[in-house]
Amino acid sequence: MGQKQQHPNADPLPEPKKKRRVGFSNIDAGVEPNDCIKIYLVSKKEEVGTSDGYRISPVDLNSFFEEDEKIYGYQGLKITIWISSISFHAYADITFQSTSDGGKGITDLKSALEKIFGETLLENKDDFLQTFSTENNFISSVVSNEEKLQTKASNGHTTHFNGSSEAAFSDLEVVRLMMSNLAAGHLYSRLVPLVLLLVDGSNPIDVIDPSWELYLLTRKKTDQPANTQHILLGFAALYRFYRYPDGSRLRLSQILVLPPYQHKGYGSYLVEVLSNVAISENVYDLTVEEPQEYFQHVRTSFDVKRLLAFEPAQSAVKSAVLHLKQGKLSKKTQVPRFLPSADVVDEVRKTLKINKKQFLQCWEILIYLGLDPIEKHMEDYVTIICNRVKDDILGKDSETAGKEVIEVPSVHDEETSFVMFRLQNSKAGGIQMDEDQTKTQEQQLQQLVDERIKEVKLIAQKVSHKHV
Numbered sequence: 001m002g003q004k005q006q007h008p009n010a011d012p013l014p015e016p017k018k019k020r021r022v023g024f025s026n027i028d029a030g031v032e033p034n035d036c037i038k039i040y041l042v043s044k045k046e047e048v049g050t051s052d053g054y055r056i057s058p059v060d061l062n063s064f065f066e067e068d069e070k071i072y073g074y075q076g077l078k079i080t081i082w083i084s085s086i087s088f089h090a091y092a093d094i095t096f097q098s099t100s101d102g103g104k105g106i107t108d109l110k111s112a113l114e115k116i117f118g119e120t121l122l123e124n125k126d127d128f129l130q131t132f133s134t135e136n137n138f139i140s141s142v143v144s145n146e147e148k149l150q151t152k153a154s155n156g157h158t159t160h161f162n163g164s165s166e167a168a169f170s171d172l173e174v175v176r177l178m179m180s181n182l183a184a185g186h187l188y189s190r191l192v193p194l195v196l197l198l199v200d201g202s203n204p205i206d207v208i209d210p211s212w213e214l215y216l217l218t219r220k221k222t223d224q225p226a227n228t229q230h231i232l233l234g235f236a237a238l239y240r241f242y243r244y245p246d247g248s249r250l251r252l253s254q255i256l257v258l259p260p261y262q263h264k265g266y267g268s269y270l271v272e273v274l275s276n277v278a279i280s281e282n283v284y285d286l287t288v289e290e291p292q293e294y295f296q297h298v299r300t301s302f303d304v305k306r307l308l309a310f311e312p313a314q315s316a317v318k319s320a321v322l323h324l325k326q327g328k329l330s331k332k333t334q335v336p337r338f339l340p341s342a343d344v345v346d347e348v349r350k351t352l353k354i355n356k357k358q359f360l361q362c363w364e365i366l367i368y369l370g371l372d373p374i375e376k377h378m379e380d381y382v383t384i385i386c387n388r389v390k391d392d393i394l395g396k397d398s399e400t401a402g403k404e405v406i407e408v409p410s411v412h413d414e415e416t417s418f419v420m421f422r423l424q425n426s427k428a429g430g431i432q433m434d435e436d437q438t439k440t441q442e443q444q445l446q447q448l449v450d451e452r453i454k455e456v457k458l459i460a461q462k463v464s465h466k467h468v
């Protein structure tokens, strides 16, 4: 990491410790880290010092800075960080005109950046530049001798990639590294900064725990046939749970496609490979820990396509759709939920390794696709979604006033669980809500329904477009 000052009369480098004084008339307002830090992913040393690399947009830089999530004590501060996509080392160039303690101390930039970059942050620029040649084969050395995973499951259940031809993926490789392998821990430690910066709400995995598995998606560089080099496009970290008596379950905990390669089908490809691993190894199911909205979209698009080709799911959808077409639901007092039977849920899990929660998400899209022409049945469809959303929030009992639902992580359901509790001071088991509260609740419900319908339409459009 290099710190240099632009102004010839600038103050000397600040003491790392924050000094606090009182009695300033103009208290330092500070600067938001998001506003003064730029981060680039670079693959060549020539890109360092320029803006030729790929500028990444971190989820939230502010949270790494303790003091009100701001940087204090600098005038004209600019921080540019280059991360090598070859060795995953980083170098920070810090410039500022001057420093002065404006009542909030002077932020220790080095320790804040170390919180993100740890040992990957190199102090000396030349050392960083050297890594582009000395660590040229870093990824290749890790993946070369490892087991390459099949894209297709051994039982023949496969789907096509996300809108791209298979040829576009022919030079891709996915290898699995068990965390018991030292190289896996070493590589993951270098990837931690990217996880912290780009995977919302993530925490680094415990590299000491051998139940973790790291899946690396790489592309072989073809311009140097004598010396095959692998480029890392993305990775996923999965946890393998033991399941009595001799089975296991896989939980996807982190997935990242490096920003320059996003929206090219690689995320879906990795999801496909992981699903095929789950099927080939006949694990109980493959779940996802707290999926981010966009990843959930990518995952559901992939699962819906598989379910469209899975006969037991399709015949269940057909019979639900037939039933649904038989009358105006909005006029009925009791609206059936049109859920799949337990047998189908089980078959989907056993064959495709999709768990019940995810299948129910996909089910709503399958029903939407089955209701042809949808315009004729949209009112009924919205009623079903509305009832389901209501049930999720308030519980199946309509006498739910006074019940609160909160989302909690759970070890039993590896996705999210909900806990419901009844407020203590409620009247006859419920609290009295005034008109405004009821209105707000209705608006919130409507918003959730609208968002869900939008998402359903998006995926339905996407998968039907690919299937014509």
Ligand SMILES: CC(=O)SCCNC(=O)CCNC(=O)[C@H](O)C(C)(C)COP(=O)(O)OP(=O)(O)OC[C@H]1O[C@@H](n2cnc3c(N)ncnc32)[C@H](O)[C@@H]1OP(=O)(O)O
Binding pocket: 162, 163, 164, 198, 199, 200, 252, 253, 254, 255, 256, 257, 258, 261, 262, 263, 264, 265, 266, 267, 268, 269, 288, 289, 290, 291, 292, 294, 295, 297, 298, 301, 462
């Ligand atoms: C459990 C967890 O870890 S949750 C956190 C998930 N990770 C993150 O949020 C980190 C940041 N995000 C990412 O790493 C990635 O965006 C992921 C993993 C979420 C998705 O990976 P991507 O490679 O971007 O997904 P992929 O390219 O397969 O699909 C994304 C879109 O690109 C489209 N696409 C696919 N191939 C192409 C192509 N050749 N040209 C143009 N668009 C394409 C897809 O159709 C899809 O479109 P849609 O959004 O309209 O549905």
